[in-house]
Amino acid sequence: MQLARHQNGKHPRDKGNPDCGDFQTLYTDVMTRTALHDHTIVLIGLMGAGKTTVGRRLAAAMDRPFADADHEIERAAGRSVSEIFEDFGEAAFRDGERRVIARLLDQPPMVLALGGGAFVDPDTRTLIANKAISIWLQADVETLATRVARRDTRPLLRDGNPVEILERLLETRQPAYAEADIHIDASAGTHQATADAIIAALKDRETQK
Numbered sequence: 001m002q003l004a005r006h007q008n009g010k011h012p013r014d015k016g017n018p019d020c021g022d023f024q025t026l027y028t029d030v031m032t033r034t035a036l037h038d039h040t041i042v043l044i045g046l047m048g049a050g051k052t053t054v055g056r057r058l059a060a061a062m063d064r065p066f067a068d069a070d071h072e073i074e075r076a077a078g079r080s081v082s083e084i085f086e087d088f089g090e091a092a093f094r095d096g097e098r099r100v101i102a103r104l105l106d107q108p109p110m111v112l113a114l115g116g117g118a119f120v121d122p123d124t125r126t127l128i129a130n131k132a133i134s135i136w137l138q139a140d141v142e143t144l145a146t147r148v149a150r151r152d153t154r155p156l157l158r159d160g161n162p163v164e165i166l167e168r169l170l171e172t173r174q175p176a177y178a179e180a181d182i183h184i185d186a187s188a189g190t191h192q193a194t195a196d197a198i199i200a201a202l203k204d205r206e207t208q209k
C-alpha cells in the first residue's frame with residue numbers, strides 16, 4: 001500500500017491518478033477481508049435453494065471452512081435427518097438443530113449452511129443476528145420443487161405435493177427469512193454464479209458501511 005501511495009507522487013485517491021483503480025481494488029479486498037474476518041456467513045432459505053451446494057463453493061472461494069447444520073446433526077445423532085424425524089419426531093430434530101447451530105456459531109468464522117427450517121427458531125435468529133451475517137437464498141417454488149425431486153432425503157416433502165408444501169412453508173417462513181442481512185436471487189445461474197453474487201453482495205455491504 002505504501003508503494004501505491006508514492007509511485008507517481010500523487011495520493012492514490014487523487015483524481016486522474018492511474019494507480020487509483022488498483023488501490024481501490026486492494027482497499028476493497030482488504031476491507032472485505034478485515035470486516036468479514038470475524039463473521040460466519042450463514043445461508044438460509046427453503047429446501048432446494050442451494051444452501052448446501054452453493055455454501056460449499058462459497059467457502060472454497062472465501063478460503064474458509066464449510067459446515068452444513070444437517071450433516072452435523074446427522075453426525076451427532078448417528079442417523080440421517082429422515083431417521084431422526086421417524087425415530088424421535090420433528091420437535092426433537094429442531095432441538096438438536098438449535099443446539100448444533102449454537103455450537104457451530106461459537107467456532108471460528110466459516111460458511112454455515114442451515115436446514116430450511118432452522119432460521120424460524122427465534123433463539124437461532126437472535127444468535128445469528130449477533131454473531132454472523134445471514135444470507136437468504138431465494139428461488140421460485142417451481143424451481144425448488146424440481147431441484148428437491150432429485151433426492152428423497154427431505155421428510156417434510158414426502159406426504160403431499162412438493163409445490164404445495166413449499167408454497168405453504170414459504171408463506172409461514174417468509175417473515176423470518178426476510179430478517180436476513182442479505183437477500184440473493186438463487187433461481188437462475190449456476191452454483192458458482194450464486195456464490196459469486198454472494199461475494200459481490202458482501203463486498204458491497206462492507207464498502208457501504
Ligand SMILES: Nc1ncnc2c1ncn2[C@@H]1O[C@H](COP(=O)(O)OP(=O)(O)O)[C@@H](O)[C@H]1O
Nearest residue numbers: 047048049050051052053054147189190191194
Ligand atoms: N444455482 C443452482 N443451479 C442449479 N442447481 C442447483 C443450484 N442450487 C442448487 N442446485 C441443486 O438443487 C439441489 C438442492 O441443492 P441443495 O444445495 O441441497 O439445497 P438446500 O441445501 O438449500 O436444500 C441439488 O441437486 C443442487 O445441485
Ligand SMILES: O=C(O)C1=C[C@@H](OP(=O)(O)O)[C@@H](O)[C@H](O)C1
Nearest residue numbers: 046047048070115116117154155
Ligand atoms: O425446511 C426444513 O424444515 C428442512 C430442510 C432440510 O434441509 P435443506 O433445506 O438443506 O434441504 C432439513 O433440515 C430437514 O429436512 C427439514
Ligand SMILES: [Mg+2]
Nearest residue numbers: 051052114115
Ligand atoms: Mg441443505
